[in-house]
Amino acid sequence: MTETDDRAEPTGDRSVVISIDAMGGDKGVAAVIGGMQKSAQKNDAIRFLVHGDEEQIGPLLKKRPALAARTEIRHTTRVIAMDEKPSRALRSGKESSMRGALDAVSAGEATVAVSCGNTGALMAMSMLALRKVPGVNRPAIAILWPSRNEAGYAIMLDVGADIRADAQDLMTYAVMGASYARNGFGIKRPRVGLLNVGTEDHKGRSELHEAAELIAGIADRSDFDYIGYVEGTDMPSGKVDIIVTDGFTGNVAIKTAEGTAKMISRMLRDAFQYSPLSRIGALFALTSLRRLQKRIDPRRVNGGVFLGLNGIVVKSHGGADATGVSAAIKLAFRLAQSGFSDKLAARVASGLAVISEDRPDEDPAAEPPDQTEGTGPKADEAP
Amino acid sequence: MTETDDRAEPTGDRSVVISIDAMGGDKGVAAVIGGMQKSAQKNDAIRFLVHGDEEQIGPLLKKRPALAARTEIRHTTRVIAMDEKPSRALRSGKESSMRGALDAVSAGEATVAVSCGNTGALMAMSMLALRKVPGVNRPAIAILWPSRNEAGYAIMLDVGADIRADAQDLMTYAVMGASYARNGFGIKRPRVGLLNVGTEDHKGRSELHEAAELIAGIADRSDFDYIGYVEGTDMPSGKVDIIVTDGFTGNVAIKTAEGTAKMISRMLRDAFQYSPLSRIGALFALTSLRRLQKRIDPRRVNGGVFLGLNGIVVKSHGGADATGVSAAIKLAFRLAQSGFSDKLAARVASGLAVISEDRPDEDPAAEPPDQTEGTGPKADEAP
Numbered sequence: 001m002t003e004t005d006d007r008a009e010p011t012g013d014r015s016v017v018i019s020i021d022a023m024g025g026d027k028g029v030a031a032v033i034g035g036m037q038k039s040a041q042k043n044d045a046i047r048f049l050v051h052g053d054e055e056q057i058g059p060l061l062k063k064r065p066a067l068a069a070r071t072e073i074r075h076t077t078r079v080i081a082m083d084e085k086p087s088r089a090l091r092s093g094k095e096s097s098m099r100g101a102l103d104a105v106s107a108g109e110a111t112v113a114v115s116c117g118n119t120g121a122l123m124a125m126s127m128l129a130l131r132k133v134p135g136v137n138r139p140a141i142a143i144l145w146p147s148r149n150e151a152g153y154a155i156m157l158d159v160g161a162d163i164r165a166d167a168q169d170l171m172t173y174a175v176m177g178a179s180y181a182r183n184g185f186g187i188k189r190p191r192v193g194l195l196n197v198g199t200e201d202h203k204g205r206s207e208l209h210e211a212a213e214l215i216a217g218i219a220d221r222s223d224f225d226y227i228g229y230v231e232g233t234d235m236p237s238g239k240v241d242i243i244v245t246d247g248f249t250g251n252v253a254i255k256t257a258e259g260t261a262k263m264i265s266r267m268l269r270d271a272f273q274y275s276p277l278s279r280i281g282a283l284f285a286l287t288s289l290r291r292l293q294k295r296i297d298p299r300r301v302n303g304g305v306f307l308g309l310n311g312i313v314v315k316s317h318g319g320a321d322a323t324g325v326s327a328a329i330k331l332a333f334r335l336a337q338s339g340f341s342d343k344l345a346a347r348v349a350s351g352l353a354v355i356s357e358d359r360p361d362e363d364p365a366a367e368p369p370d371q372t373e374g375t376g377p378k379a380d381e382a383p
Numbered sequence: 384m385t386e387t388d389d390r391a392e393p394t395g396d397r398s399v400v401i402s403i404d405a406m407g408g409d410k411g412v413a414a415v416i417g418g419m420q421k422s423a424q425k426n427d428a429i430r431f432l433v434h435g436d437e438e439q440i441g442p443l444l445k446k447r448p449a450l451a452a453r454t455e456i457r458h459t460t461r462v463i464a465m466d467e468k469p470s471r472a473l474r475s476g477k478e479s480s481m482r483g484a485l486d487a488v489s490a491g492e493a494t495v496a497v498s499c500g501n502t503g504a505l506m507a508m509s510m511l512a513l514r515k516v517p518g519v520n521r522p523a524i525a526i527l528w529p530s531r532n533e534a535g536y537a538i539m540l541d542v543g544a545d546i547r548a549d550a551q552d553l554m555t556y557a558v559m560g561a562s563y564a565r566n567g568f569g570i571k572r573p574r575v576g577l578l579n580v581g582t583e584d585h586k587g588r589s590e591l592h593e594a595a596e597l598i599a600g601i602a603d604r605s606d607f608d609y610i611g612y613v614e615g616t617d618m619p620s621g622k623v624d625i626i627v628t629d630g631f632t633g634n635v636a637i638k639t640a641e642g643t644a645k646m647i648s649r650m651l652r653d654a655f656q657y658s659p660l661s662r663i664g665a666l667f668a669l670t671s672l673r674r675l676q677k678r679i680d681p682r683r684v685n686g687g688v689f690l691g692l693n694g695i696v697v698k699s700h701g702g703a704d705a706t707g708v709s710a711a712i713k714l715a716f717r718l719a720q721s722g723f724s725d726k727l728a729a730r731v732a733s734g735l736a737v738i739s740e741d742r743p744d745e746d747p748a749a750e751p752p753d754q755t756e757g758t759g760p761k762a763d764e765a766p
Contacts, residue, residue, distance in 0.1 A: 085585065146646065161580035163588050197544035197634040202468065205546050205631065232638025236646040245635075248588065251580040252632055253639045255615025260643040263529065263619040268651075 015045045016336040017110040018329060021101035022052030023079040025116025026319045029053070032116060033060040033067075035325020039333070040067045042326075046333055049110050051076050051100035076100045080121045082318060089121035090128060098122060102129035105311040111336035112312040114328050116320050122313065123160060123306060130309040133345045135352040138162055138169045139308035140247070141315065142180055143254060148238030151185040155242045156195075156235070157307065159254050162247030167210035170194065170244055174215045175351040176307040176344055177242035178224040183338040184305070184331065187241055189223055193230030195245035195253070203229065215244070218351050303328040305335065308348070312341050398428045399719040400493040401712060404484040405435030406462040408499025409702045412436070415499065416443040416450075418699075418708020422716070423450045425709075429716055432493050434459050434483035459483045463504045465701060472504035473511060481505060485512035488694040494719035495695040497711050499703050505696065506543060506689060513692040516728045518735040521545055521552045522691035523630070524698065525563055526637060531621030534568040538625045539578075539618070540690065542637050545630030550593035553577065553627055557598045558734040559690040559727055560625035561607040566721040567688070567714065570624055572606055576613030578628035578636070586612065598627070601734050686711040688718065691731070695724050 022032045029052060036048055047070045050057060054075040061068040078096040080089045093099050098121065101113040106129045115122050123139065132139055140158035147154035157173050157180075158165065165173070174192045181190040194212055196204040201212075212229070219226040230240050232253060245253070273279060306313040312335050316328035335341075405415045412435060419431055430453045433440060437458040444451040461479040463472045476482050481504065484496040489512045498505050506522070515522055523541035530537040540556050540563075541548065548556070557575045564573040577595055579587040584595075595612070602609040613623050615636060628636070656662060689696040695718050699711035718724075 083583070161586065195635060197631055197638075200466070203544065231642075232635050232640070233642040233645070235639065235642050237642070248580055249632060249635050252578060252615050252628075252636055255580075256618065256636045256639045257615070257643040259614075259616040259618050259620070260640040261647060262616070264644060264647050 014337070015047055016112070016333050017047045017049060018332055018336070019101045019104040019110035019113040020048055020050045020329075021097045021113065021115035021117055022050050022057055023076070023097040024082065024118060025316070025325075026082065027116075027321055029056045030060060031321050032325050033057065033064070034322030035320070035329060036071065037064050037067050038322055038326035039329040040070065043330075043333060045337075046070070046329070048072070049074060049101075049104050051097040051104070053077075053079075053097075074100055074104070080118050082118050084118055084121055086118075086120040086124035089118065090124050093121065093125060099125055099129065102126055102311075102313065105313070106130055111341070112314060112332040114314045114316060114325075114332050116316040116318055116325065116328075118318075119160070119304070119315055122315055126306055126309055126311075126313045130311040130313070133308050133310055133348055135348045136172055136176075136308035138165060138172075138247075139306055140173050140176060141304045142177060142307055143304045145235055145243070145254075145257070147236050147241075149241055151181075151187055151241070153185070154235060154240055155181055155185075155190075156250055156254065157242070157244065158247035159250035159304065160247040161251040164248075165207075165246035167207045167214055170207070170211035170246070171214040171218060172308070172348060172351065173244045174224070174226070174242065175218065175222050175347050177244060178222055179340070179344045179347045180305060180307060180335075181241050182223075183340040183343060184335055189225060190241040191225045191227045191239070192219070192242045192244060193227050193234065193240040195243050195249060196229035196231065199229045199231060201229075211244075222347060222351055303331040305331070307344065310341065310345070312336060397720070398430055399495070399716050400430045400432060401715055401719070402484045402487040402493035402496040403431055403433045403712075404480045404496065404498035404500055405433050405440055406459070406480040407465065407501060408699070408708075409465065410499075410704055412439045413443060414704050415708050416440065416447070417705030418703070418712060419454070420447050420450050421705055421709035422712040423453065426713075426716060428720075429453070429712070431455070432457060432484075432487050434480040434487070435462075436460075436480075457483050457487070463501050465501050467501055467504055469501075469503040469507035472501065473507050476504065476508060482508055482512065485509055485694075485696065488696070489513055494724070495697060495715040497697045497699060497708075497715050499699040499701055499708065499711075501701075502543070502687070502698055505698055509689055509692055509694075509696045513694040513696070516691050516693055516731055518731045519555055519559075519691035521548060521555075521630075522689055523556050523559060524687045525560060525690055526687045528618055528626070528637075528640070530619050530624075532624055534564070534570055534624070536568070537618060537623055538564055538568075538573075539633055539637065540625070540627065541630035542633035542687065543630040544634040547631075548590075548629035550590045550597055553590070553594035553629070554597040554601060555691070555731060555734065556627045557607070557609070557625065558601065558605050558730050560627060561605055562723070562727045562730045563688060563690060563718075564624050565606075566723040566726060567718055572608060573624040574608045574610045574622070575602065575625045575627060576610050576617065576623040578626050578632060579612035579614065582612045582614060584612075594627075605730060605734055686714040688714070690727065693724065693728070695719060 022029050039046055049072050051074045054073055057073050076097040080093055080096050080098045098115055098117050101115055102125055104110045105113045141160035142155050142157035143159050144153040145156050155177050157177050178190045181187040196208055216226045234240055235243055304315040314328050314332040316325055405412050422429055432455050434457045437456055440456050459478055459480040463476055463479050463481045481498055481500050484498055485508055487493045488496045524543035525538050525540035526542050527536040528539050538560050540560050561573045564570040579591055599609045617623055618626055687698040697711050697715040699708055
C-alpha cells in the first residue's frame with residue numbers, strides 16, 4: 001500500500017480523506033474499523049480521519065498496520081445514542097464523534113463524512129456544522145433502490161422523514177438528485193419522476209402539480225429529463241432514475257419496501273423447509289438463492305447521502321456490518337473524487353437563476369446572468 | 384343448488400344478494416361471470432343482481448344454468464372507462480353498470496356491491512348513491528396486507544389516494560378499521576397502529592400526534608387496542624392488525640409493496656434460469672415456490688372495501704381474473720352476512736359521542752347519551 005497523494009494525474013485517482021464517525025452504530029467500533037479495512041485493501045487512494053474512543057479504536061488499528069498507516073485517530077469522549085433526540089444531540093453533542101467527523105469536513109481536513117449513527121441527529125448536526133447550500137431550504141437524504149435501469153439503482157429522495165416539502169423544495173430535490181446521479185453513477189441525462197398516487201395530471205396534492213410544472217420547466221437547463229408522475233410500482237421498473245418525493249412519503253416507502261422484502265424472504269425460507277422434498281430443492285436452488293440475496297442485499301447498496309449541504313455526508317445503515325460500512329465508504333469516495341459537493345452547489349444556483357427569470361416582476365426576455373451560464377448546466381458531469 | 388332464503392336459522396347462513404358491476408374490468412365480462420360461477424359453486428347462500436350489457440352477459444349465463452337460476456340481469460348501456468375522470472363519470476354515468484350496481488344497494492335490493500372498475504369513479508359514485516354515514520367526513524378504502532398475525536392479513540386504510548386526512552378522519556379510520564376486522568375476520572380486539580416515520584412520540588406531522596391522542600382516547604370504548612406508531616417495516620410483522628394512514632401515504636405504500644414483490648419474484652425467476660444446475664434446482668423447488676406464490680397471490684386477497692358509506696362496496700382489482708373476482712365476492716358475502724354496514728355506523732356514532740364528551744364546552748362528568756350505550760361498544764362483534 002502506498003500513499004498516492006503525490007501522483008501526477010490531475011483528476012480521477014488522487015487521494016481522498018474520509019472522515020469517519022466510529023461510534024454510534026449498532027454493531028460497534030469493530031464493524032466500522034472492519035469496513036475501513038475492506039475499503040483500504042481495495043483502494044489505495046483513501047485516507048481516514050477516524051473520530052471516537054481511542055481506547056477502543058487504537059487496539060483495532062494496531063492489528064491492521066497497513067490501515068493504521070493511513071488513518072489518523074481523533075479522540076472524542078461522547079457518543080450520540082441511537083434514540084437520542086436531535087435537539088438534545090445538538091445541545092450537548094459538541095464533544096461527540098459524530099460532531100468531530102462533521103467538523104473535519106467543515107474545516108477542510110476531509111472531503112466527506114461517514115457515520116452509522118442516529119439519522120435525525122446526524123442531519124441536525126450536519127446542518128449546523130456544514131450549513132445549507134445557498135438556495136436549498138431543506139436538505140434531503142437520497143437512497144438507492146434496486147432497479148432495472150442502466151445503473152442498477154434508482155435514486156429516491158427525500159427519505160429523511162422531514163414533515164413537509166413544498167413545490168420549490170421538490171424542484172430542488174430534482175436538481176440535486178440529477179447531480180448525484182451524474183456524479184455518483186455516471187448517468188449523463190437522468191430521468192426524473194415525481195412520486196404520486198397516479199400518473200394522470202389531475203392526481204395528487206396541489207403542491208405536486210405545482211412541483212411538476214417547476215421541474216418540467218427546469219429540466220432542460222439542468223440536463224435531466226422529466227418523465228412526469230411515477231407510482232410506487234414504477235420504482236424498480238427501470239423507467240426512472242430519480243424518484244422525487246417529500247421526506248415523509250419517501251421514508252414510509254423505503255420502510256415498506258424493506259418490510260415486504262423481508263416478508264418474502266422469510267416466506268421463501270418457510271416454503272423451502274416445508275417438507276423433505278422441498279429441502280432437497282433448496283439445496284439445488286442454493287446458488288440461485290444466494291445470487292438473488294446478493295442482488296437485494298441492503299449492505300451492498302448501503303449509504304444514504306445528505307444533499308444540499310456544504311460538504312458530503314454519507315449515512316450508513318445503523319446496523320451495517322463491515323461489508324455495509326465498506327459500501328458506504330466506497331460511495332463516499334466516489335462522490336468526493338468527482339468534486340460532487342461544488343458541482344451540486346453550482347447546479348442549485350443555476351436552477352435558482354431559472355426560477356428568478358420566471359418571476360413576473362422581472363423582464364422575462366432578459367438574458368440569464370453570466371455567472372449562471374458559466375457555472376451551470378455542464379458543471380457537474382462526472383469526470 | 385337450492386335457494387336458501389327460507390332457512391329457519393336467524394343468522395349466519397341466510398341468503399345474501401350481491402350486486403355486481405359486470406363491466407369496466409380489464410379482463411372483461413367473462414372474468415366477472417367466471418368469478419360469480421366459482422363463488423356460486425362454493426356457496427349456496429349467494430344470489431346475484433348483475434348489471435351490464437345483456438348481449439354479453441346473457442350468453443355467458445346461458446352456459447351456466449345453475450348460476451343463471453340465481454342471477455338477475457339488469458341491462459345497462461354505458462361503461463365507465465378505467466381512465467375516466469371521476470367528475471365526468473359522475474356527470475354522465477347515470478346509465479352505467481357501475482351506477483346500477485350501487486343504486487341496487489341504495490334501494491335495498493342488494494346488501495353489497497362489487498365492481499372491478501375505475502376506483503376513483505366508483506368512490507365518487509358510491510358517495511353520491513349511498514351517502515356517507517353520519518359522522519364520517521372522508522370515507523376510506525381498506526385493503527388487506529399479508530401478515531403474520533392470527534388472521535393472516537393486516538388491514539390498511541385509507542389507501543384511496545385522498546389528498547388529506549386530518550386527526551379526526553384518522554380516528555374515524557381507526558374505528559371503522561376495527562369494525563371491519565371484527566366483522567370480516569373475527570378479530571375480537573384488533574390492535575390498531577398509526578403509520579409514521581418512527582415509533583417515538585415526537586416523530587412525524589402534528590396531525591399524527593393529535594390523531595394518536597384521539598385514537599388512544601377512544602380505543603377502550605371502541606374495543607380495540609391502540610399500539611402507537613408503526614413503520615412500514617412493521618406492516619407484515621404480525622404486531623399490528625389495523626394500520627391507519629392518510630390515503631396518499633397508504634396508496635404509495637401499497638404500490639411500493641406491490642412493486643417490491645414483483646421485482647423480487649422477477650429476480651427469483653432470473654436467478655433460477657441462470658444455469659442448467661439452477662434450472663434443475665428450480666424443478667425441485669417448484670412446489671415450494673408455488674406454495675409461496677399462493678401465499679402472496681394478490682388475487683387471493685382481492686378486495687378493497689369502501690368504509691363509511693351507507694352500504695358496502697367491494698372494489699375488486701381492475702385486472703382481476705375469475706379467481707380474483709371470486710375472492711372479492713367471498714369477502715362481500717362475509718361482510719353482508721355479518722350486518723357489517725349497520726354495525727359500522729353504530730361504532731362511528733359511539734366514537735363521535737366520546738369525542739363530544741371531551742368537548743370543553745360540555746360537562747365532562749356527564750354520562751354519555753343512552754342510545755350510544757345501547758348501540759355502541761358491543762354492536763359489531765362478528766356473529
